[in-house]
């Protein structure tokens with residue numbers, strides 16, 4: 001792809017003697033001509049130009065192309081259009097043409113034509129840092145800068161940071177805005193190659209988020225993304241930002257772009273899926289459902305046909321799936337109210353649980369529970385609560401497994417699944433609920449590997465279950481008192497975890513003396529049980 005690269009000092013153009021040495025080296029190695037691919041900076045133009053003249057004087061066939069793919073400035077004046085990451089497209093195409101044996105003048109002609117179809121724009125959340133120097137510019141936290149250069153030259157516009165989708169859309173709009181002199185003309189139906197370039201300090205995760213945003217933004221405009229590359233191709237120093245480069249392609253340019261290269265940093269795209277359509281998994285939008293289900297006699301399950309229209313997959317248009325519809329029963333409103341109460345309590349305690357978890361774990365216990373709570377709220381909005389408690393617990397098991405995530409999601413899901421089979425009758429007795437809670441807790445112990453006293457949620461759950469199991473001996477009408485005692489036991493159990501040394505779960509990795517707060521998982525259990533109690537007290 002490239003036969004030589006000439007390095008200068010950090011952010012400085014290499015001296016002409018170095019450039020000349022590289023040219024002569026290639027000449028001696030048998031090159032029939034040398035093409036210099038130079039980014040549009042004054043120092044580079046001068047030094048490479050001087051070296052080219054000197055080489056020509058020695059009889060070497062030298063040509064030079066200047067890449068100025070910068071789309072930042074609406075009215076480029078003194079600053080001009082700089083050379084940015086689009087330069088790597090030129091490296092690739094010129095390399096492929098040279099490999100195919102084209103003469104120097106034809107390579108220059110082809111590359112010069114393609115230069116007009118390349119545009120790049122950068123955005124960053126931080127300035128770059130040259131070792132031993134102050135940051136190239138100041139950027140307050142929460143601000144981002146659009147249109148900056150790879151050497152930390154300030155950009156054109158500052159704004160507040162927004163989400164990746166929005167930032168990418170702003171960038172592409174700016175790059176292709178016809179009222180800007182440096183724009184890249186781009187119309188619906190055009191094919192492009194996209195390069196999402198890490199300016200130095202982003203993680204792979206962040207790069208993937210931006211790449212996805214770039215794909216969907218372009219495809220939403222009817223642009224065909226023929227190839228996409230994402231990675232570190234032309235970085236700045238430690239700059240937390242990206243640049244987006246677009247190159248409009250036709251089959252000939254694409255063929256050159258695809259040509260084989262053994263350059264180690266060039267991604268082998270031949271087997272990579274490039275369409276946002278193929279890997280975007282948007283939640284399906286619920287559109288219609290048939291009324292057929294309502295005609296089922298009460299107490300019997302029916303089949304509900306739901307039509308989903310995927311917002312992104314237009315080729316699939318409509319998928320019809322079916323799911324079981326549960327019929328409601330006398331317990332439905334009671335359980336619905338209890339679930340609403342549990343969800344809102346968990347959302348209310350989110351920060352408290354996070355804070356407890358920060359002392360002993362990764363600080364996301366409240367968020368994890370809030371995810372489950374939100375999933376339950378959303379489910380309640382669009383579903384009938386089955387009259388059979390066991391069916392409801394099974395649904396909840398599926399919800400937390402899918403939406404809550406982490407080991408808590410797995411543990412709650414185990415609990416609910418094991419509990420479900422004990423309350424499958426339409427009307428369940430208090431003793432059935434107690435047995436269900438007991439079975440769920442046993443399942444957690446069996447698979448989770450923790451025991452009471454290990455400073456986990458079991459320290460709240462086990463004492464509560466012990467109280468609940470006493471319900472069989474309670475006098476008639478004593479169910480509520482039993483539940484009250486169980487909640488009290490859960491709260492005391494949670495509180496007692498202050499004095500326990502973690503032997504299982506996340507907190508077991510932390511030195512004991514640092515853990516003086518109660519275990520967040522146990523506090524969450526107590527919170528859930530209290531919410532259930534309060535909702536029942538209000539209803540029964």
Ligand SMILES: *[C@@H]1O[C@H](CO)[C@@H](O)[C@H](O)[C@H]1NC(C)=O
Nearest residue numbers: 040042068077078079080081
């Ligand atoms: C390169 O930058 C100079 C300013 O340094 C500018 O005058 C010129 O127009 C730019 N070249 C291109 C091709 O945009």
Ligand SMILES: *[C@@H]1O[C@H](CO)[C@@H](O)[C@H](O)[C@H]1NC(C)=O
Nearest residue numbers: 255258259260261262268270
């Ligand atoms: C590309 O390179 C691979 C491995 O080096 C080789 O198997 C393949 O045939 C090459 N493809 C073309 C089109 O030259």
Ligand SMILES: *[C@@H]1O[C@H](CO)[C@@H](O)[C@H](O)[C@H]1NC(C)=O
Nearest residue numbers: 260261262263268269270271
């Ligand atoms: C690129 O990937 C394809 C498919 O995996 C493979 O056949 C080819 O040899 C690779 N090319 C290079 C240059 O590694």
